Amino acid sequence: MHIFNKKNKEKIFCIGLNKTGTTTIETVLKDYGYKLGNQPKAELLAKDWFNRDFNEIIKFCKTADAFQDIPFSLPYTYMVLDQYFKESKFILTVRDTPEQWYKSITKFHSKLWANGKETPTIQDLKNANYRYKGYAFDINQYMFNTPNKEPYNKEVLLDYYSNHIYSVIEYFRSRPDKLLVINVSNDDDYIRLANFLNKEPIHKRFPWENKTTEIK
Incomplete structure (x- = not known):
């Protein structure tokens, strides 16, 4: 991993794994006027992540205000982004189990x-x-x-999911103001998210365009 300069720029990173409600969070962030990163381009940075070279990921983060899914939901990325974008906030989406x-x-x-x-x-x-x-x-x-x-x-995937949640929560343990853990199936968590972003709630619960049992 190369050395990079730290910048004080606020960004919002949704670092929950795919299928934990990240698309719902994307909708909420757009409702609040955040510019979301181009996800197809972001996903092509997976190899950089695998090589633990975060320079292109950091460069990509300068193109928008908020980001979700790969590579932001991958291990270690949130640690690097937290150190570089010192004023940023992180949202960890989870499922019931x-x-x-x-x-x-x-x-x-x-x-x-x-x-x-x-x-x-x-x-x-x-x-x-x-x-x-x-x-x-x-x-x-x-x-x-x-x-x-x-x-x-x-077994491997269940461990991956559990380890990701544990590692994120442990990393931010001394700075709870930087991390919000939410479940988009819980209506009350919408208000918690609005408060975390310092925004007035637009809805009473998470907006669902087509509510099904499947969470994106």
Whole structure:
């Protein structure tokens, strides 16, 4: 990782994993007038993250006010961004249980890359044309490092989810004003988010354009 200068610029980072309500948070942030980063471009920075070179990620963060999903939800990124953007705030979205998240992420990826099969295979991931052909395989290995015969190994993914939540909360333990942990299924958490952002609530609960049991 290269050395970079610290800047005092406020940014909002949603660092919850995919399928924990990050799209809902994106909607709320847009409602409040935040400029969101270009997610397709951001996801192409996954290899930089894997190489632990955060310079391009930091450069990308200068293009907008708020960011969510990969690479911001990946381990270590929030630590670097916290040190660089000293006035920033972080939102950690969670599900009711790790099991609920696992079911949601595997179902979602199955629809995207495996025609609805139980879970995608390695070949499904390598053939998926998302961002570029093979991106799905690369990100699976970058994040989970699961065996090829079982890319969605349940034990590994559940541990990943739990470890991410623990690590984020522990990192910010001495500075609770920097981190908000919320569950978008809880209506009261919308008010907590508005207060965290120092905004007047626009709604009484999280806005859902098409409310289903699936959380994005």
